[in-house]
Amino acid sequence: MLPMTVDPNIEAGAAELRQAVAGRTWFHTIDLGNGVHTPGHKDTAAEWEHLHLPDLAGRSVLDVGAYDGFFSFEAERRGAARVVASDHWVWNWPGSDARGNFELAWRTLGSRVQSEISRSRKSARTRSARRSTSCSSSACSTTPRTQWVTCGGCAR
Numbered sequence: 001m002l003p004m005t006v007d008p009n010i011e012a013g014a015a016e017l018r019q020a021v022a023g024r025t026w027f028h029t030i031d032l033g034n035g036v037h038t039p040g041h042k043d044t045a046a047e048w049e050h051l052h053l054p055d056l057a058g059r060s061v062l063d064v065g066a067y068d069g070f071f072s073f074e075a076e077r078r079g080a081a082r083v084v085a086s087d088h089w090v091w092n093w094p095g096s097d098a099r100g101n102f103e104l105a106w107r108t109l110g111s112r113v114q115s116e117i118s119r120s121r122k123s124a125r126t127r128s129a130r131r132s133t134s135c136s137s138s139a140c141s142t143t144p145r146t147q148w149v150t151c152g153g154c155a156r
């Protein structure tokens with residue numbers, strides 16, 4: 001039997017990656033290749049199977065609340081033509097590792113998943129509602145509900 005040959009560059013890369021992964025807190029278990037898996041709280045592979053998703057080959061996928069990104073990367077691996085990952089809370093929360101985890105996995109996998117930090121609907125509404133309460137123009141005839149979208153009376 002021939003001895004197993006190990007590429008020293010791959011081994012060095014895997015050791016470095018293992019160290020980077022170990023220094024972070026993970027929600028998702030993601031296979032990063034070269035025997036490196038993120039130690040997530042979730043058994044994401046089992047969860048994927050449980051979802052019974054249709055064949056994603058050639059499809060566009062929007063992953064809302066992507067967290068560490070397992071479902072986005074898995075959709076890409078399964079042939080989705082375009083994947084967009086978005087999140088709000090855990091990608092903005094001070095001290096959260098999630099956005100950095102997503103980026104580490106993205107780089108390691110050579111992923112083409114697009115990502116954006118979404119603005120929560122609630123905070124957008126709150127901002128609009130605050131704006132509408134400052135409208136004191138007597139010419140403003142819009143109801144408070146439409147003022148959330150746009151206040152035509154005062155054009156603020």
Ligand SMILES: C[S@@+](CC[C@H](N)C(=O)[O-])C[C@H]1O[C@@H](n2cnc3c(N)ncnc32)[C@H](O)[C@@H]1O
Nearest residue numbers: 064065066067086087088089090091118120121
């Ligand atoms: C329980 S985690 C689920 C993460 C992942 N989808 C999964 O199934 O493992 C919920 C995720 O939704 C995100 N989230 C909650 N509210 C959101 C909002 N308004 N806009 C975008 N993401 C939101 C959280 O930051 C978190 O990443």
